[in-house]
Amino acid sequence: MTVAGEPAGRVLVVDDDAAARQTLVALLDGEFAVEAAGDGGAAAELAEAGDFDVVISDYRMPSVSGIDLLARICRRRPHVVGILVTGDADLPRVRVAIHMRGDELACDVVAKPYDPADLIERVRTATRSSRARRAGIGRAPG
Amino acid sequence: MRYRTPEAARTHQALLVAEAVAALRHDLRTRIGSIRNAAFFLRRKVESGAPALWTADARVPGFFELIDQEVVAGEQALASRATALLPDSPARDRVDVAAMIRALAEAPPTVALALPGPEALWVEVAADEIDVGVGCLLDNAIEAALAAGGGSIRAGCARRADGGVTIEIVDDAGGFAGDAPEAWLAPFASSRPGRLGLGLNVARRVAERAGGHLELQAAGRGARAALLLPAA
Numbered sequence: 579m580t581v582a583g584e585p586a587g588r589v590l591v592v593d594d595d596a597a598a599r600q601t602l603v604a605l606l607d608g609e610f611a612v613e614a615a616g617d618g619g620a621a622a623e624l625a626e627a628g629d630f631d632v633v634i635s636d637y638r639m640p641s642v643s644g645i646d647l648l649a650r651i652c653r654r655r656p657h658v659v660g661i662l663v664t665g666d667a668d669l670p671r672v673r674v675a676i677h678m679r680g681d682e683l684a685c686d687v688v689a690k691p692y693d694p695a696d697l698i699e700r701v702r703t704a705t706r707s708s709r710a711r712r713a714g715i716g717r718a719p720g
Numbered sequence: 721m722r723y724r725t726p727e728a729a730r731t732h733q734a735l736l737v738a739e740a741v742a743a744l745r746h747d748l749r750t751r752i753g754s755i756r757n758a759a760f761f762l763r764r765k766v767e768s769g770a771p772a773l774w775t776a777d778a779r780v781p782g783f784f785e786l787i788d789q790e791v792v793a794g795e796q797a798l799a800s801r802a803t804a805l806l807p808d809s810p811a812r813d814r815v816d817v818a819a820m821i822r823a824l825a826e827a828p829p830t831v832a833l834a835l836p837g838p839e840a841l842w843v844e845v846a847a848d849e850i851d852v853g854v855g856c857l858l859d860n861a862i863e864a865a866l867a868a869g870g871g872s873i874r875a876g877c878a879r880r881a882d883g884g885v886t887i888e889i890v891d892d893a894g895g896f897a898g899d900a901p902e903a904w905l906a907p908f909a910s911s912r913p914g915r916l917g918l919g920l921n922v923a924r925r926v927a928e929r930a931g932g933h934l935e936l937q938a939a940g941r942g943a944r945a946a947l948l949l950p951a952a
Binding site for chain 2: 595597598600601602604605638640641663665666671674689690691692693694695
């Protein structure tokens, strides 16, 4: 659960499917500060303007893959933790694609149709991880 | 599209069905995911906002459980009933991929084809599947060239430093110009009449079943598609 006194995690939801996007926002709204985008371009703009801890993106979108979008956002905001949501039958393909990016992005993978309670828990974990990364990035090397 | 054996034609059919089923399952999973999220959201709202409704009739929490269980069961049923169309580990053969490309390539006079030379390049692969993968890439490039009123295609193969083999088809037809590579793999999205729009998806599946992957890039006005096969 959210720790009292800590600001809510800031989450960006990216999915070209309106129903998937709206229901995911509804799921997270209340515990997290959530914004949403329907395509990669709008998501990149929001990520540039906002200060998100976590970006949840669909893997397969028309103009850009979720993995490329997360990589682009993480280059600009290295503390951001991504959660890649995929309906792809071939989950190993997605894991291989992430592995090929090396340390370029911190990313969790969730297969649709996921357990909503499990996803919320993953977002909590990702928020904590993002804040730890942010603190580490801000600390001067010893 | 040309096939070197009748088995390759049957393999192509199986690969097409596998891709079509995968695309439909992907769309269905997205829909099921939205239903599951919506049910979870409504359940939380009713549980906290209308506790009397929640406790007065056991069917209310019961039916929320039922929605969740049924959508998950539906997806699992689809997964378990998807027929195993292709063997998990197809038999591997020693194939001269240079000769294979030469045998598969056939284009009308308006399309100039540059093919590999006579020297052999051997690789251990499922021959019928690689036939289909290369055939799909050639077919795709030729269709793009025809749609552009003609063009040139270079089909080649080479051994990489890591011992693997790259088979690449490069066209200058502009069939993909302006689109992101992700869009090229959108299933059922062919702009060409009578086409399923699964050729590149089939080629990707072939590459991955062989332990490799498919690379797609814009190349000048055209496109480069490459099957990267691992070392044996």
